[in-house]
Amino acid sequence: MLSRLPAVTRYLSVAALCVAGPVSALEFPLPPPGEDVVGEVQVIKGKYEDSFADLGNQYELGYSEMIAANPGVDAWLPVKKNPDGTLVDTNIVLPTQFILPPGKREGIVINLAEYRLYYFPKDQDKVYTFPLGIGREGWGSPLGFTKVTAKTPNPTWTPPASIKAEHARNGDPLPNVVPAGPDNPLGPFKFTLGMPGYLIHGSNAKFGIGTGTSHGCFRMLNKNVLEMAQMVPVGTPVRIINEPYKLGLSGGKVYLEVHEPLNVKDGSLVAVSDKSHLTPEDLQNKYAGFINFLLKHKDLENSIQIDKDKAFPVVGAETGIPEEIGVANSAEPVGQLASRWITCSKFTLKKTATVNALAVFYCPLSCGQ
Numbered sequence: 001m002l003s004r005l006p007a008v009t010r011y012l013s014v015a016a017l018c019v020a021g022p023v024s025a026l027e028f029p030l031p032p033p034g035e036d037v038v039g040e041v042q043v044i045k046g047k048y049e050d051s052f053a054d055l056g057n058q059y060e061l062g063y064s065e066m067i068a069a070n071p072g073v074d075a076w077l078p079v080k081k082n083p084d085g086t087l088v089d090t091n092i093v094l095p096t097q098f099i100l101p102p103g104k105r106e107g108i109v110i111n112l113a114e115y116r117l118y119y120f121p122k123d124q125d126k127v128y129t130f131p132l133g134i135g136r137e138g139w140g141s142p143l144g145f146t147k148v149t150a151k152t153p154n155p156t157w158t159p160p161a162s163i164k165a166e167h168a169r170n171g172d173p174l175p176n177v178v179p180a181g182p183d184n185p186l187g188p189f190k191f192t193l194g195m196p197g198y199l200i201h202g203s204n205a206k207f208g209i210g211t212g213t214s215h216g217c218f219r220m221l222n223k224n225v226l227e228m229a230q231m232v233p234v235g236t237p238v239r240i241i242n243e244p245y246k247l248g249l250s251g252g253k254v255y256l257e258v259h260e261p262l263n264v265k266d267g268s269l270v271a272v273s274d275k276s277h278l279t280p281e282d283l284q285n286k287y288a289g290f291i292n293f294l295l296k297h298k299d300l301e302n303s304i305q306i307d308k309d310k311a312f313p314v315v316g317a318e319t320g321i322p323e324e325i326g327v328a329n330s331a332e333p334v335g336q337l338a339s340r341w342i343t344c345s346k347f348t349l350k351k352t353a354t355v356n357a358l359a360v361f362y363c364p365l366s367c368g369q
Contacts, residue, residue: 026060026096030105030125036248037255037322038127039097046079046090053207057221059094062115062131062210068260068320069095071275095321098129099248099257107237108148108200110218112141113244113259114320115210117200117218121231130228133208133219141218141240146194148236151229154180155190155201187222189229193238201225245293246322247304254304254326256311258290260318275317283316290315303329 028038044055052066052075067075070093074080080088101109101118105127109118112134119128134141156179187202202222203209209221220228246257278286290311306326314323 026129028127028129030120030127031100031250035250036100037097037250038100041097041321042094043091044094046092048079048081048087050078051076052078055092055094056131056210059096060129060131060221060224061094061096062133063207064115064210064260065095065131065320066092066210068318069093071317071319093321095319097322099246099255099322100127101241101246102243103239103241107239108232110141110238110240111246112143112240112242113262114246114257117220119228119232128227128231130220130224131209133203133211142195142198143240143242144195146198146238146240148191148200148232148234148238149194150192151232151234152190152192153229154188155184155186156180157184157186187220187225189222189225191225191228191232200228244318245290248322249328250322252328253324254306254328255322256314256325257320257322258315258318259320261289278316283312286318287312287315305329 026039031038042059052063052070055061056063056066063075070078073090073092078092079090082088098116101111103109105120106122107120109120110116110132111118115132115134117130117132119130120126121128183204185204186199187204190199190201192199198217200218200220202225203219205219208219242262244259244261248255248257304326305328310323311325314325
């Protein structure tokens with residue numbers, strides 16, 4: 001079982017938690033070359049009747065991010081009352097520290113696994129990041145490269161035939177055109193992408209940011225899409241990835257940020273914070289998935305050392321918060337190179353070796369790791 005108390009203690013020691021007020025946007029200066037981590041994890045004292053959806057809207061965080069960072073806390077009523085009517089003292093973790101996504105830092109980068117968009121303005125040493133809603137089961141969001149082809153304030157919405165048919169089956173027929181306004185599901189602004197049928201847009205819904213609820217488009221808080229509208233020009237490149245594991249360097253140390261892989265089996269695409277049901281075999285399989293991730297990136301060779309005793313609980317907990325798991329052998333930027341091969345303190349995965357990931361978990365050299 002992965003308890004909440006050790007996790008909070010680890011955040012306090014590793015991520016420099018602080019009590020903080022609300023923010024208007026998550027904007028960070030770009031770290032210097034060779035560094036990949038931005039922001040700081042925060043902790044606030046919970047207030048009665050504040051839900052994770054409310055706090056997410058206030059602090060620019062998605063619902064699944066809040067759930068993952070606060071295992072065991074009720075998402076809809078985080079602060080409970082004692083029998084005498086006093087409030088239970090409850091700390092709530094705000095996961096406002098991020099490893100920047102792998103690859104080139106330009107334009108818009110969307111990582112489906114973390115329900116999050118990063119925007120790197122041209123010729124500016126800063127990055128903005130915003131929570132997203134993504135496509136639900138049967139209407140998955142795409143992967144690949146595209147660009148912003150148009151910007152439209154106060155958009156109308158012409159529902160595609162497939163969506164009209166779905167609503168008709170559910171007894172909620174749609175008009176041929178939904179006019180601009182508070183009932184328009186595109187919200188106050190839309191970005192048209194070069195991928196036909198896909199948009200980045202606002203919403204008329206009060207819930208859904210940080211979950212899989214759209215028909216494949218990327219849904220933002222209205223205040224966020226309006227902020228983006230002032231910054232992002234037509235022609236901006238857009239890269240869409242699905243990376244539940246992100247590696248990065250900070251101060252010569254290796255950090256790992258793990259998000260629960262997208263679950264489409266039940267159509268919810270919402271993180272599950274309770275890991276108490278996981279068996280030792282489940283945790284081993286999760287760690288094997290992490291090793292597979294490393295093995296797939298062949299430009300990682302002898303450049304980092306990972307402490308399995310640190311990495312194993314991070315992979316199993318899937319909190320979405322960067323945690324230190326090792327040290328770097330060089331000053332190369334891990335995040336920008338996507339990943340590297342792994343050097344363990346007692347074994348090295350050779351470039352030419354073909355190793356089953358689960359066997360790697362037990363260590364091919366039988367060194368007890």
